[in-house]
Amino acid sequence: MRITKNEARRRLRERGLRVTAPRLAVLGILANAEGPMSFTQVLDLLGDSDWDQATIYRNLVKLREAGLAPVVSRVDGIDRYALAGDHEDAHRHPHFLCEDCGRVACLKEEIAAALSIDGPWAESIRSAMVQLLGHCPDCLARADA
Numbered sequence: 001m002r003i004t005k006n007e008a009r010r011r012l013r014e015r016g017l018r019v020t021a022p023r024l025a026v027l028g029i030l031a032n033a034e035g036p037m038s039f040t041q042v043l044d045l046l047g048d049s050d051w052d053q054a055t056i057y058r059n060l061v062k063l064r065e066a067g068l069a070p071v072v073s074r075v076d077g078i079d080r081y082a083l084a085g086d087h088e089d090a091h092r093h094p095h096f097l098c099e100d101c102g103r104v105a106c107l108k109e110e111i112a113a114a115l116s117i118d119g120p121w122a123e124s125i126r127s128a129m130v131q132l133l134g135h136c137p138d139c140l141a142r143a144d145a
């Protein structure tokens, strides 16, 4: 999902946060991300900016606390953030971490369906953070070449 600057402003105000340039920048990055992003990845994408790392981190935490940028993946012990409302299922789907390139991809229905079961574990599985590790299709293709 992509959001406009105006939409980002509206969301900040709605949650009682002041609209600041770093907050808009971080929201913009999360909005354009293909999957959940770590703090380091957000920093990388911001590139050269006038803000130091601590400023960015504080703002990311603010956004998380306000519910605008929840942590949706903790694979490998690293918090990864996503824009709230980004996916209908709020990233409850399984995530795949590529051990080669480090990207975390959202895996959709097919895999979630394979994990859906009935019985006492059904609710636990549904709300679990399911993480898969391996080599993503891009890296597999590169390895073959």
Ligand SMILES: [Zn+2]
Pocket: 098, 099, 100, 101, 102, 103, 135, 136, 137, 138, 139
């Ligand atoms: Zn990869």
Ligand SMILES: [Zn+2]
Pocket: 035, 036, 072, 087, 091, 092, 093, 094, 095, 105, 106, 107
């Ligand atoms: Zn996801």
